[in-house]
Amino acid sequence: MSSNEINRQFRLAARPKGMVKESDLSYGESPVPIAGPGEVLIRTRYVSLDPSMRGQMENRADYVAPLQIGDVMRAGAAGEVIESNNPRFPIGTLVSGSFGMQDWCVSDGNNIPLRTFPPDIDPVTALGVLGGTGMTAYFGLLEIGQPRVGDVVVLSGAAGATGSIAGQIAKLKGCFVIGIAGSAEKCRWLIDDLGFDAAINYKAQNVGEELDRLCPNGINIYFDNVGGEILDTCLARIAMNARVVICGGISRYNTTGPIPGPRNYFNLVYRRARMEGFIVIDYARRFGEASREMKEWIDAGLIKHQATVVDGLRNLPKTLVQLFEGVNTGKLMVRVD
């Protein structure tokens, strides 16, 4: 690194009200940090944009320490060790972790936990299908959803980074898989490229009517990334002993005022069903095992993944807004220039 380099950063400028705005993040520059004893200096190459970032910009998300105004915006990222005072992470090691929206960060491997990945795995894969969203799909579907051969699995946000992988894992487990997504193009991608059995474009089709047609005997697993009306529509159609996996609620994240709850929750009684939430970091000790299995599926062509990559760190705020507008198919990332 040259000593005249700077660390470009985006910091939390304001807690978002309603839809996230670019102005909720502020650009700034600071000196490149120095790796102290036991620490490494990491250069960020890719930054991941994820729906959970919306909650971290608020105070209410209690599953991770909330950000304070002025903090560097938290974000998953992949990068490379440039300087090292830690023998576990020699110079050149490829690492992923919560490096934030910035060019540089330092870590001792614990204060910001580091996962390493080999050079034959590209950073997009490391951050996506083998990263947080892929692990979320894996543990959410398999541990909370408990799929069985012949189950009808419905996923909302199906063309997103998590939904698209969870749906393919469900196919591998012998399920009948229906994706709900926001455009005809995304629906075609789910069916033609990923092998989903069916897809519903919620912006153009009546989700309830389509589900009645596609799975008249009801839904065994509903994997929810969106909440809101679609959650209610699916709760109305759960089968006996169904599992409703609450993975996310993107329709809630940018709303102001009180958000209605799922009025059809009482179907959990009539159908002897369960609705369960989870957070993927609880499974961190099993990420290695899950990544190996996922990698085998990828190498065998059984799991396909796609990323929308935007160039330029300065585009991070705009790209975050676009995430909530649903522009991406698969994983959304910014490549740091």
Place this chain on the structure above:
Amino acid sequence: MSSNEINRQFRLAARPKGMVKESDLSYGESPVPIAGPGEVLIRTRYVSLDPSMRGQMENRADYVAPLQIGDVMRAGAAGEVIESNNPRFPIGTLVSGSFGMQDWCVSDGNNIPLRTFPPDIDPVTALGVLGGTGMTAYFGLLEIGQPRVGDVVVLSGAAGATGSIAGQIAKLKGCFVIGIAGSAEKCRWLIDDLGFDAAINYKAQNVGEELDRLCPNGINIYFDNVGGEILDTCLARIAMNARVVICGGISRYNTTGPIPGPRNYFNLVYRRARMEGFIVIDYARRFGEASREMKEWIDAGLIKHQATVVDGLRNLPKTLVQLFEGVNTGKLMVRVD
């Protein structure tokens, strides 16, 4: 039986709109039915009033065949075999089952399933703590709630037939038990007579503030009989890996128009928790085993139960309305004159 006896009956006269009214049931008389081959004639002695009857008066309850207008109102009851063409149920056998709001019914033991009980168990016990509501408490708490020593268990409708038993079973399992009920008298009963650790009078106290004071580390099991605002208040306070047992939703049953869902459901994600419904008839094959264990607890003085008994079959409609007004402590029943 004398041949000039009649069969007094209450039939469904109208589907209730909002609160159940006495006029939703109509009184009529018909001849005493005749026990055919393999059948027995049963005289009803006690009729049970249960919140689930509200759903059966509508068309939407899909867990049991809905009643049609003009049908005898369905109700759990205890009675005695008066005539028998079935060696499994000799004359004098005490039986419970869904005999309905009437003096007499016939059964072959299968079309209306019959449970027998010995003369040393009184009908009130057979219908209550060893009947449907007791079994609901037993399986709902133990199977769905999965209590562990030291768990904080909160129950709504705690002074009702199911809640009062479920709370005592939770105490037996080493839990810290908080009941929510609708009067100071009910709260005193829960603490002084049943051994609950605490009770909250939702009509006079702020439930959220009381819970914050009583269990600042959150709720491990919330056993819900009421739905509505109290469900939301408890969802806001669940602990990590909590189990929310949806047993009933009495606050919903007499409402008109759309009923809001639990807006705090997303706490299931933050707290990695589950919300699950069940229906006790799914456990029918284990009722014998559960009744034996419950009977041991009762005989040992570990489980106490109480019934509010109203005299006179003609009082059934009024008593049903009173159930939803919360007049009863423990089980509510009508003794047939």
